[in-house]
Amino acid sequence: MHRFSFVHANFLFMEIRSISIFGFCNIKQFDINLTEFNALVAPNNYGKSNVLEGIRFAFRFIAATEDERQTMMSDPSFIPINNATSGDAFRFGIELANGEGADDVVYSYSFSFEWAKNNGGLGCCITNESLTEISKEYRRPHTLIKRTKDDGGLYVSSVSGRCNKDAKASGTQLVIDTLYGNDNVFYKDVVSGLKNLGVNMVGISGFDKHTLCKFIYNLKEQEPTRYSLFEDAVTHIVPNIKAITPTCSQMGLATSNVPYRIEDAIYDMRINERSNNQDISISRLSSGSRRIITIIAEIIKAEMTGSSLICIEELENSVHPKLLENMILMVQSFAEGIKVLTTSHSPYLVRYLKSRQLTFGLPTEEDVASFHKLKQTKVKTVVKRASAMEMTLGEYMFDMMLNLKPESEEITELFD
Numbered sequence: 356m357h358r359f360s361f362v363h364a365n366f367l368f369m370e371i372r373s374i375s376i377f378g379f380c381n382i383k384q385f386d387i388n389l390t391e392f393n394a395l396v397a398p399n400n401y402g403k404s405n406v407l408e409g410i411r412f413a414f415r416f417i418a419a420t421e422d423e424r425q426t427m428m429s430d431p432s433f434i435p436i437n438n439a440t441s442g443d444a445f446r447f448g449i450e451l452a453n454g455e456g457a458d459d460v461v462y463s464y465s466f467s468f469e470w471a472k473n474n475g476g477l478g479c480c481i482t483n484e485s486l487t488e489i490s491k492e493y494r495r496p497h498t499l500i501k502r503t504k505d506d507g508g509l510y511v512s513s514v515s516g517r518c519n520k521d522a523k524a525s526g527t528q529l530v531i532d533t534l535y536g537n538d539n540v541f542y543k544d545v546v547s548g549l550k551n552l553g554v555n556m557v558g559i560s561g562f563d564k565h566t567l568c569k570f571i572y573n574l575k576e577q578e579p580t581r582y583s584l585f586e587d588a589v590t591h592i593v594p595n596i597k598a599i600t601p602t603c604s605q606m607g608l609a610t611s612n613v614p615y616r617i618e619d620a621i622y623d624m625r626i627n628e629r630s631n632n633q634d635i636s637i638s639r640l641s642s643g644s645r646r647i648i649t650i651i652a653e654i655i656k657a658e659m660t661g662s663s664l665i666c667i668e669e670l671e672n673s674v675h676p677k678l679l680e681n682m683i684l685m686v687q688s689f690a691e692g693i694k695v696l697t698t699s700h701s702p703y704l705v706r707y708l709k710s711r712q713l714t715f716g717l718p719t720e721e722d723v724a725s726f727h728k729l730k731q732t733k734v735k736t737v738v739k740r741a742s743a744m745e746m747t748l749g750e751y752m753f754d755m756m757l758n759l760k761p762e763s764e765e766i767t768e769l770f771d
Contacts, residue, residue: 373386374387375447376410378444380433382402382406383439389696390712397756398756402723413449418552425527444467460488482503484529485502502524509522514541532550552663553663554662557649558650558667567637569620595629599626604623625637647682650682665686668698670682679707702752703749704749719761729771
């Protein structure tokens with residue numbers, strides 16, 4: 356498949372190097388160093404979806420208002436109730452870079468808060484926050500923001516200063532909120548980058564025809580080059596589709612002079628398939644074809660809006676195994692410069708990825724989510740074992756994940 360490349364829009368783009376999540380649903384601790392394309396691979400009910408939800412939650416929390424954060428810190432959908440995680444504070448950490456190669460300047464940012472509790476209204480309070488810079492200029496990490504539960508946060512106000520300026524952040528306020536838009540802070544671009552971190556979530560919710568078709572219609576009208584790439588990609592992945600025509604029908608236009616006029620528009624995509632004698636609506640396509648179109652559109656949207664991360668729930672869902680490799684190549688090609696994280700319970704996907712791109716779910720005695728990479732020194736060992744059993748690597752890994760016991764020696768032998 357040929358390679359597509361985009362020029363990012365005028366956004367401060369920061370590359371995400373790693374992510375960590377603590378105290379969310381059944382996640383006690385999750386850490387991942389991101390390659391360009393990453394897959395969380397595990398059978399059902401291992402916490403893969405919770406990881407994606409945790410990432411979305413953290414990004415929303417950073418961008419939220421104080422009232423929205425108060426609600427989020429009280430959301431029973433995400434408060435840990437597992438015996439091993441109940442009472443744990445939520446913590447999110449992220450490592451970002453805004454340079455290239457040897458000139459990288461890496462920033463490590465984290466925050467934590469206490470979930471709502473039933474003992475006298477305690478909880479719902481940000482407890483820690485930090486921002487450090489790691490670069491050749493400093494021999495050790497340079498602390499830019501430091502906060503504990505008992506203060507409103509301290510920050511560095513000048514290049515030569517120390518971390519001693521009072522941020523006066525409230526219990527529902529992040530220090531980066533107070534610094535956002537402050538032109539006197541020399542790392543204002545980093546603060547702005549954090550506040551505007553973008554993540555595109557694909558497959559977390561159901562198919563939204565209106566939103567998708569409206570985006571593609573506007574793409575064709577306003578960005579014809581990007582639209583051509585979109586159509587080329589769809590017809591390449593789904594050969595049965597010959598052409599796509601976005602449509603917009605104006606409805607409810609009042610003809611008289613009224614105080615308020617409703618102007619509703621119905622958006623659609625008319626699909627020309629080789630086997631049909633007339634175009635059909637996208638809603639009549641198979642779920643797999645609709646999903647492919649949605650994923651391509653979301654990747655283009657992520658590129659246009661300066662998103663740093665795309666999360667895809669089960670990339671292989673409704674996609675024929677023979678199309679999966681092309682899907683992976685397409686995603687990697689379109690999302691150049693943007694990190695991709697997908698969940699999967701398909702042994703086929705393992706076949707098309709390198710071991711460093713795969714993170715596997717492992718059983719634990721506490722039934723908490725636990726994800727680990729294969730030790731690089733053990734990859735050949737696992738491949739040989741799979742071959743000896745006449746299994747693909749994916750089949751072998753899923754068989755092993757389903758049969759491993761929490762106390763198994765194979766866990767410490769094979770996984771980091």
